[in-house]
Amino acid sequence: MPLPTPRFHEDARIGQLYLERAAEVSEEACRYAAEHRIRPAREDRVRIAAFGIDVQVAFCTPGASLFVPGAVEDTQRTLRWLYANLERVTELVFSLDTHRAFQIFHPAWWQDVGGRPPPPLTPITAEDIRAGRWRPTRHPEESLAYCERLESNGKYILTVxxxxxxxxxxxxxxxxxxxxxxxxHALARDTPTWFELKGEHPLTENYSVLSPEVTEVRGQKVGEFNARLFEHLMSFDRVYVFGQAKSHCVLSTLMDLRQHIERTDPSKMGRVCILEDAMSSVPAPPLEPLPPSLDFPRVADEALREFQKAGMRVVRTTDPLEP
Incomplete structure (x- = not known):
């Protein structure tokens, strides 16, 4: 039988900003654990991680600058799933996209010939920089080298x-x-939550939780694959993935997981379970014709089918957890 939601939880407030009610949550965790005989996570025979990618105000709260439509409903479904399966989920792992004003993908890094910053969602190519259409406000040589390296990877071009x-x-x-x-969860199951910051280096983008888009610029190391987090995730029997956005940070993280599982131990691919109704894509921009690479929902859905073919599991929050 699924466990009930705790008394403090209010489904209608999921899309709202408010101060966390730590004292109330703590009291309820003690009562709830006693009433439902919740065991400590360290006693789990089957260890399950719930891996939340960028479930932050920036992406999940209406009015935020990068709010993903559908994220509130995704969070509602995720929390119902988490509370219902609290005694089975061993650990929560969360990434936190973490930025400052002056980073290569923010408007303050660039200006046009008139000194104006680019509007959001402006693509900037190496050719744009060489032609003077967009000029870096800092680190000019590294900025050009970054765009050249990014484009040579064939995955993205720089987006502001x-x-x-x-x-x-x-x-x-x-x-x-x-x-x-x-x-x-931490208090009821007597186990800490794992928080992973990503995206702090000013000279690279970091869609994936596990690695930046570029790791070296003009001989300067700007990031590396997060082997520590990868090994931690792979220590669990199952890893349920959710968060935002399905078409960007979730997709890139799953791509990294797939590649490194294939390189290290393909038998672990089935440990990754994608909660498809707990993530949403960035809407496609209103362009006509729409370039296929910018049809973000289509790209994400096709990728999920490929992940499933590779051995990952695509599941829903309403599906029962396996024994």
Whole structure:
């Protein structure tokens, strides 16, 4: 039987900003654990991780600069799933997209010939820089080298995003309802939550939780594959993945997981379970004709089918956890 939701939880507040109710959550965790005889996570025979990618105010709260349509409903379904399966979920792992004003994908890094910053969602290519259409406000040689390296990878070109997930700002933390769930889980199951910051280096983008888009610029190391997190995730019998956005950070993280599982131990591919109704894609931009690479929902859906063919499991929050 699924467990009930705790008393403090209010489904209608999931899309709202409010101060976390730590004292109330703590009291409820003690009562709930006693009433439902919740065992400590360290006693789990089958170890399950719930891996939340960027479940932050920046992406999941209406009004935030990079709000993903559908994210509130995704969070609602995720929390119902988490509370119902609390005694089975061993650990919560959350990534936190973490930025500052001056990073290569933010408007303050660039200006046109008139000194104006680019509007959000502006693509900037190496040719744009060489032609003077966009000029870096800092690190000019490294900025050009970055775009050249990024384009040579054939995955993305640089996109200017609105300021988001700024460290110290209100868009950076987990959405309050998810943070309360993480605290409740930690206290009820007597185990800490794992938080992983990503995206802090100013000279690279970091869609994937596991690795930046570029790791070296003009001989300068700007990032590396996060082997510590990968090994931690692979220590679990199952890893349920959810978060935002399906078409960007979730997709890139799953691509990294697939590649490194294939390189290390393909038998572990089935450990990754993708909660498909707990993530949403960035809408396609209103372009006519729409370039296939910018049809973000289509790209994400096709990728999920490929992950499934590779051996990952695509599941829903309403599916029962396997024994």
């Amino acid at each position: 995003w609105p300021f988001h997930a700024l460290l110290g700002g209100l868009s950076h933390p987990l959405v309050p309802a998810m943070y309360e769930a993480s605290l409740f």
